[in-house]
Amino acid sequence: MRTQSRPGFIGAAWPLYFCLALIERGTVCMISLPATVIGGDAVNEHFKKDLAHAFVTTQSFKSHPSGFKLASGAVSPYYVDCRVLMAHPGSRLLVAQSAAELLYPLSIACIGGLEIGAIAIATAISDQGFMHTPRQEWRTFVVRKQPKDHG
Numbered sequence: 001m002r003t004q005s006r007p008g009f010i011g012a013a014w015p016l017y018f019c020l021a022l023i024e025r026g027t028v029c030m031i032s033l034p035a036t037v038i039g040g041d042a043v044n045e046h047f048k049k050d051l052a053h054a055f056v057t058t059q060s061f062k063s064h065p066s067g068f069k070l071a072s073g074a075v076s077p078y079y080v081d082c083r084v085l086m087a088h089p090g091s092r093l094l095v096a097q098s099a100a101e102l103l104y105p106l107s108i109a110c111i112g113g114l115e116i117g118a119i120a121i122a123t124a125i126s127d128q129g130f131m132h133t134p135r136q137e138w139r140t141f142v143v144r145k146q147p148k149d150h151g
Contacts, residue, residue, distance in 0.1 A: 050094055060085035086120040096124035104132065112141035 055061035060081045062068065067075040085091045103111070103125065112122045122140045129136030 047094070047098060051091075054085060054088070054091040054094060055080070058085050058088045058091055060091075082121070083117055086117075086124070092120060092124045095121065096128045099125045100128035100132065100136075103129070103138075104136065108138060110139045110141050113143060115142045115144055118142060 062079040062081065063077055064079075065077065067077045068079040069075055070079075086095065099121070111125055112118055119140075119142055122142075126138045126140050129138045
């Protein structure tokens with residue numbers, strides 16, 4: 001399974017994408033999940049400010065005029081290091097709450113993705129679902145890049 005990175009965009013909507021695999025009714029679905037819901041309400045404005053602050057405080061947002069080569073081969077003047085962002089509990093909670101809100105309407109059983117990057121976000125989203133009313137028991141899984149050579 002190969003995922004492609006998308007460049008982050010800075011602007012009114014602040015889209016930030018996480019590639020996740022969901023198991024919905026026995027079928028594995030790959031989705032690009034926007035961590036923000038586009039709109040102008042106060043909650044979204046508050047979320048955007050909190051996310052911008054998280055980018056700065058965690059130093060996970062990078063910009064450079066010559067750009068960054070992404071896994072897809074594309075070059076973007078912006079780069080969000082999601083592993084750095086997700087290593088901080090406040091940022092992880094912020095992103096997980098937003099992502100879980102988008103997933104509640106879906107009928108899913110599991111959430112996960114490629115090692116190592118998907119572990120933190122999938123677990124955090126699963127935890128949010130478990131604390132939600134009605135409770136969502138989204139199990140997590142990890143897809144290895146290489147087959148395991150032991151046990």
